[in-house]
Amino acid sequence: MKRIALLLVLVMVLSIPLTACQSSDNGSTADSDVIKFGVFEPLTGANAAGGAMEIEGIELAQELYPEVLGKKIELVIVDNKSDKVEAANAATKLVDQDKVNAIIGSWGSSFSMAAGPIVMEAGIPAVGTSCTNPLVTLGNDYYFRVTFIDSFQGVVMANYAFTELGATKVAIVQEISNDYSVGLVKFFTDEFVRLTGDPGSILYVANYNTGDQDFTAQLTNIKQLNPDAIFAPGNYSESAMLIKQAKELDIKAPFLGADTWETPEFIDIGGSAVDGAVFSTFFDSQVPLTPESSVFLDAYRAKFNKEPASVTALAYDAYILLVDAIERAGSAEPGKIKEALAATAGFDGAAGVVTLDENGDAVKNAVIKTVKNGEFTYLTTISPQ
Amino acid sequence: MSLNTFMQHLSNGLALGSLYALIAIGYTMVYGILRLINFAHGDIFMISTYIIFYSVTLFLMPWWVAFVVAILLTGAFGILVERLAYRSLRNSPKISVMISAIGASYLIQNLAIVIFGGRPKAFPIPEFFNKVVYVNTISIPVANFFIPGITMAALVILLYIVNKTKTGMAMRAVSRDYEAARLMGINVDTIISITFFMGSILAALGGMMWGIKYPNLIPLMGLMPGLKAFIAAVIGGIGNIKGAVVGGFLLGMSEIMLIAFLPSMTGYRDAFAFVILIVILLIKPSGLLGENLAEKV
Numbered sequence: 206m207k208r209i210a211l212l213l214v215l216v217m218v219l220s221i222p223l224t225a226c227q228s229s230d231n232g233s234t235a236d237s238d239v240i241k242f243g244v245f246e247p248l249t250g251a252n253a254a255g256g257a258m259e260i261e262g263i264e265l266a267q268e269l270y271p272e273v274l275g276k277k278i279e280l281v282i283v284d285n286k287s288d289k290v291e292a293a294n295a296a297t298k299l300v301d302q303d304k305v306n307a308i309i310g311s312w313g314s315s316f317s318m319a320a321g322p323i324v325m326e327a328g329i330p331a332v333g334t335s336c337t338n339p340l341v342t343l344g345n346d347y348y349f350r351v352t353f354i355d356s357f358q359g360v361v362m363a364n365y366a367f368t369e370l371g372a373t374k375v376a377i378v379q380e381i382s383n384d385y386s387v388g389l390v391k392f393f394t395d396e397f398v399r400l401t402g403d404p405g406s407i408l409y410v411a412n413y414n415t416g417d418q419d420f421t422a423q424l425t426n427i428k429q430l431n432p433d434a435i436f437a438p439g440n441y442s443e444s445a446m447l448i449k450q451a452k453e454l455d456i457k458a459p460f461l462g463a464d465t466w467e468t469p470e471f472i473d474i475g476g477s478a479v480d481g482a483v484f485s486t487f488f489d490s491q492v493p494l495t496p497e498s499s500v501f502l503d504a505y506r507a508k509f510n511k512e513p514a515s516v517t518a519l520a521y522d523a524y525i526l527l528v529d530a531i532e533r534a535g536s537a538e539p540g541k542i543k544e545a546l547a548a549t550a551g552f553d554g555a556a557g558v559v560t561l562d563e564n565g566d567a568v569k570n571a572v573i574k575t576v577k578n579g580e581f582t583y584l585t586t587i588s589p590q
Numbered sequence: 591m592s593l594n595t596f597m598q599h600l601s602n603g604l605a606l607g608s609l610y611a612l613i614a615i616g617y618t619m620v621y622g623i624l625r626l627i628n629f630a631h632g633d634i635f636m637i638s639t640y641i642i643f644y645s646v647t648l649f650l651m652p653w654w655v656a657f658v659v660a661i662l663l664t665g666a667f668g669i670l671v672e673r674l675a676y677r678s679l680r681n682s683p684k685i686s687v688m689i690s691a692i693g694a695s696y697l698i699q700n701l702a703i704v705i706f707g708g709r710p711k712a713f714p715i716p717e718f719f720n721k722v723v724y725v726n727t728i729s730i731p732v733a734n735f736f737i738p739g740i741t742m743a744a745l746v747i748l749l750y751i752v753n754k755t756k757t758g759m760a761m762r763a764v765s766r767d768y769e770a771a772r773l774m775g776i777n778v779d780t781i782i783s784i785t786f787f788m789g790s791i792l793a794a795l796g797g798m799m800w801g802i803k804y805p806n807l808i809p810l811m812g813l814m815p816g817l818k819a820f821i822a823a824v825i826g827g828i829g830n831i832k833g834a835v836v837g838g839f840l841l842g843m844s845e846i847m848l849i850a851f852l853p854s855m856t857g858y859r860d861a862f863a864f865v866i867l868i869v870i871l872l873i874k875p876s877g878l879l880g881e882n883l884a885e886k887v
Contacts (some may be wrong), residue, residue, distance in 0.1 A: 250810065253708035381857045412856040416814060418804035421602035422849035423856065429595045442710050442806045449805075453722050454598070455729045473712035474806050476720075 230498060239279045240537045243299030245310040251415055251440055254468045255312035262520030265504055270360045273531045281305055290321040296320035300327040305322025306537045307349040309523045314338030314385040321345050332464045332523040335516040342565040349546050349565035351522040351554060359392025361485045361571045364462050367400040372433035374399050374408050380439035381412040385467050389438040389463055408432050420447045424454050439464040445475035452478040467514050472579055487515040488556035489583040501555035522554035594727045603846035605734040609799055610740040611838025613819035614741045615744055615831055616792030622829035623785045629691040630671055632816020633698035634790050637808050638664040638797035640706055646714040653716040661794045668790025671785050702809035712807045713801035733802045739793055745835055821867045827880020836878055
């Protein structure tokens with residue numbers, strides 16, 4: 206016991222000078238020749254595929270628009286490790302050590318929410334990519350986003366379940382440790398109960414944790430209730446395994462989800478089981494929305510030789526919106542960027558026209574897609590109100 | 591809850607429990623021989639699934655060849671880990687070896703992130719295992735028949751090797767006293783390498799079965815199963831191979847039953863595993879089937 210205590214003390218003592226010189230090394234690098242965009246995304250862990258797709262979009266945007274106001278734009282990419290605590294650390298590193306002018310990110314509302322207080326306190330503007338939980342921007346003047354929010358997305362899916370599928374009884378499976386999933390479930394539930402006029406129309410709410418692999422117990426509970434549809438927004442890999450296990454348990458009800466499902470891994474892991482799964486998302490590469498969509502699609506197809514995912518377009522939009530805001534502000538000073546961002550109206554992004562409301566949220570269309578023969582297939586577009 | 595639903599839960603619990611048991615056997619065997627908690631066990635398990643993934647997708651091997659290759663390579667990898675991380679600390683205090691084990695675990699995880707990438711990969715499930723058998727209204731994926739079978743076979747073979755063979759006798763001797771075993775003409779290093787080889791083969795078997803059931807490969811996938819298997823091993827009495835199987839079944843079954851009967855507690859599923867552990871250690875400090883030892887790490 207004594208030896209462990211001694212060892213711990215030793216480790217602590219040794220680490221003090223380490224951290225101390227780290228901060229003093231980086232303190233003086235406020236280089237004015239470059240403009241730094243901090244990017245924090247999940248590059249490892251449960252959400253790594255989402256982060257990788259967004260980085261593609263951001264790097265593509267940088268290739269097309271490498272400069273603003275005659276200065277080079279430098280990307281400082283950090284990994285938030287699909288973890289709320291690490292997300293806060295990553296954001297702190299960006300504002301304290303790297304002294305970035307603005308921040309882009311992240312895939313996953315939980316991580317953006319963890320970074321929220323940090324960017325607000327530091328006065329560094331942040332542009333969210335595909336983080337859709339309303340709380341990301343609410344009460345935070347420095348957080349903006351290029352995507353619609355879950356109060357809209359949840360309503361879209363509830364309407365789809367009720368009118369298109371004719372569902373009157375649904376079961377819900379939520380990722381309880383994920384703010385995104387829990388938020389969506391709330392908005393879905395409210396709207397679905399309003400549509401059916403029956404509080405009992407939500408038969409069952411099952412929970413799981415991020416990283417869980419086995420859902421057979423939850424699904425067995427749902428199976429005996431025989432719902433018309435199952436709403437299960439959550440991370441793509443967990444959701445894919447959830448649907449696979451549901452098919453193995455002979456559950457025939459269709460699965461509904463949301464934007465996080467649109468990753469190649471969802472289909473790879475789920476295999477033929479995810480065929481027929483329906484979800485809402487931001488954009489479809491077959492339906493270009495603005496002139497910028499074509500610029501983005503051409504460049505993306507030329508570089509990667511495949512079709513981009515929605516979140517790639519959103520990440521691209523977050524970058525070019527920042528460039529546009531800096532141009533409009535005529536300065537790369539964080540406070541001025543923030544003012545310009547807040548005034549964004551009618552901005553042509555790759556994933557649609559961006560007009561930011563008083564909370565800093567974009568008001569735009571949602572797209573509904575399904576999986577058909579192992580491919581994401583466009584179903585319909587739904588506009589707000 | 592209808593009888594059929596209950597039987598379905600029971601079948602699910604059995605599959606999960608035997609999977610935990612399979613991983614726990616390897617954990618507990620290494621502990622039983624070396625008195626070393628091999629924290630890298632979960633990561634060796636992870637490596638085995640990646641070996642299968644690359645054997646099938648990159649080298650286009652048929653799945654059964656890939657499985658044999660994975661078993662051998664993972665065994666060799668286990669020996670390598672022992673060589674690099676544990677051998678030079680053979681005569682050091684136990685705590686140094688344990689810290690080295692934690693270090694090895696982190697090193698393997700992070701190397702895997704660098705080499706394999708952070709994005710998940712889909713385990714190539716052999717077509718044969720994708721089938722589902724229906725008994726009445728209870729559905730049982732084919733893999734669920736294999737997992738308890740493999741766990742039981744591994745248990746029997748391992749008990750035979752440890753108790754009935756000369757190598758097993760040497761292992762038991764090494765577990766009592768290195769020095770005395772060496773004086774009796776036992777090559778301690780070879781015996782320990784064999785122990786790690788066998789432990790890693792068990793991890794590879796667990797990895798295969800895990801991949802078939804949960805085909806989501808990420809570099810940190812060994813963390814939770816490793817921890818659960820460790821809990822299972824401790825519940826059963828660490829070092830005791832039969833105990834690990836009992837602990838694994840108990841843990842898997844209680845997790846499923848927790849969700850079945852107390853759905854609102856689902857979020858505490860992982861915490862529940864630790865609650866079981868604490869309760870059992872309070873009642874029986876050496877685990878369910880554990881021998882009473884004075885010193886425990």
